[in-house]
Amino acid sequence: MSELSSRALNAAHAATEPALPLRAHLQATLVYKARQQRRTLLVLALLLLLLMLMSLTQGAMSIDATEVIASLLGGVNNEPGSFAQQVIWDIRLPRVLLTAITGAGLAVCGAVMQGLCRNPLADPGLIGVSSGAALFAALVMVFDVGRFLPTPVQPVLISLAAFAGALLISQLVFRLAHTMLGLNTLLLILAGVAINALVGTLMGLLAFIADDGTLRLITFWSMGSYAGSNWTQVLLVALGVSAPLLLLWRYRTALTLMLGGEQDAQYLGVEVQQIKRLSLFCVALLTAVCVCFTGIVGFVGLVTPHICRLLSGPDLRSLIPLSALAGAILVTAADTLARIVIIPAELPVGLVTSMLGVPFFLYLLLQYRRGARHV
Amino acid sequence: MFKLSQVSVGCGDRARLRDVSLTIRQGSLTAVLGANGAGKSSLLSLLAGELQAAAGEVLFKQQPLAQWSSQQLATQRAFMLQQQRPVFDFLVLDYLLLARHAWLESQAQSLAYASELIQRLALQPLLEKPITRLSGGEWQRVQFARAWLQLVSPEGVGHAMLLLDEPTAALDIYQQRQFYQALQSFVAAGGTALVVLHDVNQAARVADQFILLQQGQLLAAGDAEHCFTQTNLCRCYQVAGQLQHDEQSGRRYFHF
Numbered sequence: 001m002s003e004l005s006s007r008a009l010n011a012a013h014a015a016t017e018p019a020l021p022l023r024a025h026l027q028a029t030l031v032y033k034a035r036q037q038r039r040t041l042l043v044l045a046l047l048l049l050l051l052m053l054m055s056l057t058q059g060a061m062s063i064d065a066t067e068v069i070a071s072l073l074g075g076v077n078n079e080p081g082s083f084a085q086q087v088i089w090d091i092r093l094p095r096v097l098l099t100a101i102t103g104a105g106l107a108v109c110g111a112v113m114q115g116l117c118r119n120p121l122a123d124p125g126l127i128g129v130s131s132g133a134a135l136f137a138a139l140v141m142v143f144d145v146g147r148f149l150p151t152p153v154q155p156v157l158i159s160l161a162a163f164a165g166a167l168l169i170s171q172l173v174f175r176l177a178h179t180m181l182g183l184n185t186l187l188l189i190l191a192g193v194a195i196n197a198l199v200g201t202l203m204g205l206l207a208f209i210a211d212d213g214t215l216r217l218i219t220f221w222s223m224g225s226y227a228g229s230n231w232t233q234v235l236l237v238a239l240g241v242s243a244p245l246l247l248l249w250r251y252r253t254a255l256t257l258m259l260g261g262e263q264d265a266q267y268l269g270v271e272v273q274q275i276k277r278l279s280l281f282c283v284a285l286l287t288a289v290c291v292c293f294t295g296i297v298g299f300v301g302l303v304t305p306h307i308c309r310l311l312s313g314p315d316l317r318s319l320i321p322l323s324a325l326a327g328a329i330l331v332t333a334a335d336t337l338a339r340i341v342i343i344p345a346e347l348p349v350g351l352v353t354s355m356l357g358v359p360f361f362l363y364l365l366l367q368y369r370r371g372a373r374h375v
Numbered sequence: 376m377f378k379l380s381q382v383s384v385g386c387g388d389r390a391r392l393r394d395v396s397l398t399i400r401q402g403s404l405t406a407v408l409g410a411n412g413a414g415k416s417s418l419l420s421l422l423a424g425e426l427q428a429a430a431g432e433v434l435f436k437q438q439p440l441a442q443w444s445s446q447q448l449a450t451q452r453a454f455m456l457q458q459q460r461p462v463f464d465f466l467v468l469d470y471l472l473l474a475r476h477a478w479l480e481s482q483a484q485s486l487a488y489a490s491e492l493i494q495r496l497a498l499q500p501l502l503e504k505p506i507t508r509l510s511g512g513e514w515q516r517v518q519f520a521r522a523w524l525q526l527v528s529p530e531g532v533g534h535a536m537l538l539l540d541e542p543t544a545a546l547d548i549y550q551q552r553q554f555y556q557a558l559q560s561f562v563a564a565g566g567t568a569l570v571v572l573h574d575v576n577q578a579a580r581v582a583d584q585f586i587l588l589q590q591g592q593l594l595a596a597g598d599a600e601h602c603f604t605q606t607n608l609c610r611c612y613q614v615a616g617q618l619q620h621d622e623q624s625g626r627r628y629f630h631f
Contacts, residue, residue, distance in 0.1 A: 022499065023490035026468065027483065118462060257473055260461045267423065267456075268525065269449025269477030314463035 037318050040311060044325040051329060052096045055336040056088055060344050063088065095229040098237060099335045099349075100328040102290040103300055105241045107327020109283045109290075110301030111308070111319050112248055115259050116276060116283075117185055123302040126192040127280065129287040130296045131199040132169025133162040137295070138203060138218045142210045158221070159292040166288030169195060174280060182273040183280070185262065223348030224297035226335050233293045240289035244282035249320060251275050256316045297334075298350045299357035300327050306364055330356065376401050376536050376567050377422060382431035384417050390591055391417040394431070397586060397596045401533070404562045405569045406578035409588035410612050415571045418588065419538055422569065423454045435536075449477035452536040453522040457544065460514060464505035467498070467517055474525035488527045496520050496557055512550040515542065519554065523561055533565035540571045555581045575612075579603055579627045587611045603627050 056068045063084050071085045072093075109124035117126070124130065140146070140161040149157065176191035177184055207215055248255070254275045257265040262272045291297070304327045305319060312318040334352035341347060377399040384392040392414045399405055407415045420426040421433060424440055433440040436451070443451070453474075465473075471493070475485040493499060498520055501513055509517060519542070526535035539558070543551040559581060562568055572578045578585065585602040587594040594611050595602045605618035608629050616631030 022494055023487055026486055026490050026493075026502075029468070030482065030486065115463075120462060253476060257476055259463045259465075260470075260473070261456075261459075263425070264456060266425070266445060267449065267454045268474060269446040271445060309463075313469065314465055315469060 037312060037322075041321055041325065044322070044329065048100065048325055048329050048332065051332050051336070052100060055096045055099075055332055055339075056092045058336055058340050059087070059092065061087055090230075094231050094234045095226050095335070096332060097234045098229040098294070099226055099332045101234070101237050101241055102294060102297065103327040103329070103331025104324035105237075105245065105286045105290040105327070106297060106300040107304035107308075107323040107330070108245060108248065108320055109286050110303075110327075111305035111316065111323040112255060112279055112283055113301070114305055115255055115314075115316055116279060117189055118259065118261070119189070120306065121302070122189070124283055124287040125196070125296075125298075125301070126189065127284060128169040128173040128192055128195045128199065129166040129284050130291060130298075131196045131203075133166040133288060133291045134218075134222045134296055135169065135199045135202055135206075136161040136165025137221050138206045138210075139165075141214050141217050141221070142206050162295075163288050163292040166291065167284060169199065170280075170284035170288075174277075174284075183276050185276075188280075220348055221295040223350035224291075224295040224353075225338075225346065225348055226294050227346055229293070237289055237293065241286060244286045244289075245324075248279055248282050248286075251279055252317045252320055255279060256314075259314055259316070294349075296350060297331060297353055299353045299361075300330055303357040303361055304330055307360065376436065378432075378434040378437075379421075380432050380434075382421065382428045382433055384414075384421055384426050384428055386429050390429075391426075392421065392588075393591045395588075395591075395593045396431075397593060399536075399567065399569060400584070401567050402562065402565060403567055403584045404559065404582050405584040405586060406582035407569065407571045407586045407588065408575055408578055408608075408611060409594075412590075413588040413611075414591040415588055416540060417591075418586070419454075419540055419569070419571055422536075423452070423538055424448055446477045449525065450528070451526070451534060452538065453525040454538045455518050455522040455540070455542055457540045457542070460506060460509075462507070464507040466502070467504050467506060467509070468502040470506050470517065471498075471521050471524055474521045477525070489524055492520055492524050492527065495560070496523075511545050512547070512553075515546060515550070515554060516557070519557060523566075526566065531565050532561065535566050537561060537566055537568045538570075539568065541573060542570060543577070544573070551577070575608060575629045579629065599627055603629075605629075 053065060053068060056072075057063050057065050061084070067084060068088060071088045106124065110122075113122045113124055113126060114120050116122070137158050140158050145161075146153075146157050153160075173188065173191045173195050174183065176195070177188035179187065203218075207218065210218065254265070254270045257268050257270050258272065258275070262276070266272045287301075305323050308319055308322040308326050312322050330353060331349070334356055335349045338347040338349045338352045377397075379398075380396050382392060382395045383390055395418070407418060409415050417426060421428060422440075424443065424445070427441070435443060435448075468489075471489055472482075472485050475488070478485070493502065496516065496519075498516065501509065501517065504513075506514065506517065522537055522539075523532070526532050526537065528534060542558075543554050546554060555577070558568060558570070570578075570582070579599065584596075584598055586596045587602060587607055589611050595604075595607045603618075605616070608618065609616055612631075614631045616629055619628045619630055620626075621628055
């Protein structure tokens, strides 16, 4: 068709066809989807509450749900200081809250990392946060650093070391991935793999020189445990998690645009370098806060965003809240299981998240294999 | 739209563009031609604000390009990349709407522009598909629609510049024709477009302005009459060929 007639046709097109019905239809579709999403969020939130409530009833001493609720509401059936109330308020409630908060934090980290790396297999561990935390915690345990320090520091020493290690090692990875043009995502992945391997080696060395008791401690720490959660931890983690979470939430649209490639996002008006730097730092901080008291709870950051993406699509504006809730649910469920399967002992929670996560991940893999059209 | 005066990119032996001066007028459809390595993509990256000029000045709307913020620039120029599809399966409608990010407007407003364009480009059947499941031609159409949508202002696209890098390299001739019709309708709507092309005859069919590059230098720039000539094309591509005129359409055809 010649240029002229095509122009004429287009002009005619524009003049005759009103855009209104389509617009109304699309508007309705979007409104419907938004409502659907809100409903999903609501259902998950209710599920989380129920699960937390159930978790409060379970344990070495089983407590009635009604009693739990009454105790939470400061009800009349329990005179203050009763044993059940103490178990609920001093042991279980902080633990359940901590699982929910850290689960949410880790899952959001995963969602953001997978987006930033444009790789569905990325997780917060990739930037060296988890391995850094584990390494420094192990260092403290093996060399028994606590004996040089004043007594009040000793109980939080491992957490402090883990927190510092997480930030230090992730900063090292960021440094390695820095080029003249900014932070290079491919380099970031490679640097992460290299540094994780290095840290793994160092961990091996530490394991070699550690005595049996310490070795056991290290192993358990790297599988995570919520035993011994207390209100101070809950408070610190809640505070530490909120700032980076808010910042990531602020950048949700820009992060969504970056899913389509950094260059593309730049052309669409996103300050890519700035947002990448800030959100990676947020991820490092979030993960550090989440693992420093409890040890490494694996698989949450990897699997949760995947499950949620099936529900909401890749858009981080809906994926972030969804992942947060689903992560909280996954870890709370895992910790509850970890507590009750071999009463009075406990399983490491990381084992349970893996046990719940791996089958699902394999299922996703099989789905993908079915859909794959090339080698 | 753009005014380049004595622009160089890179320096010394590794200069990718040398001493290029040219103007791109509003409402034109310019084809950038040249052999491989002549600096076509560098010119495009330069105009997109991605490459910095080592010497000379790049003015976009009378203002140095470097002074534009990326958010401002995103409302004025779009770049249709020859890019891989994202691994994440956005639905086409959601993917299109992302283009309005820089405008800081309500969703209803974005949707109004989007639905008009969707109708114009007949994209309705694709809207609910994930972008990972589109065919090559469909993906190209969606990319184009998104680039266009990125530029729509209340006054249309008269203010805007669309940059395209080999947009039809992977398309069959039917889809190529469809694509260029869409591109021409963008220009007919007042937009300015600059497209890097390998196929000189395709360029002759669609473009009204030409930029010929040779080893990083400007060989010629202007309309078909002055620029799309046998001497220029033979020099530009280092081939012996003949320029023919098609009586019916009045178009030029380079036979080599």
